[in-house]
Amino acid sequence: MPLGFPVSRPGSAPSNCGATHAESLVGRIVTVSHENVTPAATTAARTLFRAALGGVLVAHGSQKLLGWFGGGGIEETSKGMHAMSFRPAKTSATLACLGEAGAGVALALGFPTPAAGAAAATTMGVAASVHAPNGFFARDGGLE
Numbered sequence: 001m002p003l004g005f006p007v008s009r010p011g012s013a014p015s016n017c018g019a020t021h022a023e024s025l026v027g028r029i030v031t032v033s034h035e036n037v038t039p040a041a042t043t044a045a046r047t048l049f050r051a052a053l054g055g056v057l058v059a060h061g062s063q064k065l066l067g068w069f070g071g072g073g074i075e076e077t078s079k080g081m082h083a084m085s086f087r088p089a090k091t092s093a094t095l096a097c098l099g100e101a102g103a104g105v106a107l108a109l110g111f112p113t114p115a116a117g118a119a120a121a122t123t124m125g126v127a128a129s130v131h132a133p134n135g136f137f138a139r140d141g142g143l144e
Contacts, residue, residue, distance in 0.1 A: 047110070054108025057120055061101025064093065084130050099123040 063071025071077075074093055081096070082089035100123045106116035134141040 050107045050110060050113065053120075054104040054106070054116075057104025058101050058108065059104075061097045061099075061104060065097035065101060096123060096126070 059069055062068040064077040065071075065074055067073030067076075072080075074090070074097065077093040077097060078090040081093045086092035099119055103116050103120035103123060105111075107113065107120065131142055136142045
C-alpha cells in the first residue's frame, strides 16, 4: 500500500504568503510506492544484509569459541560466563559460541533464515539481558 507524506515542491510558493511552512504543505501529498523496486534488487539487498550480519556473528562467535580475531577462546569465555553466574560455565560458553557462530553461518549461506534469525536473536537476547545493566558502551561492560 503506498504511503503518502507532505513535501515541498522546488520553486513553488505558498498560496497564502502569511502561512507558515507547515501550513503551506497542507494538501501537497506525494505518493511513494515500491513499484519501481525490482525483485532482483530486493533479493540482492536481502542477500547482502544476511551475508554481512552472518559474517559479523561468525566473527564474534569465533572470538569466543576459537580465540580468533583477538578473542580469548573458550577458556576465557568460560571464565566470563562463570563470572556472570552461568552454570555450568563451559557448557554455557560452548552453546553460546556455537549458537552465535552457527546462526551466522546459516544466515550468511541463506539456510532457513527464520530459524537462523531466531537462533541469533535468542543468543544475542541473552547477551543483551546480561550486559544491559552496564549501559551501552563495551568499555563499561555494556551492550556494545
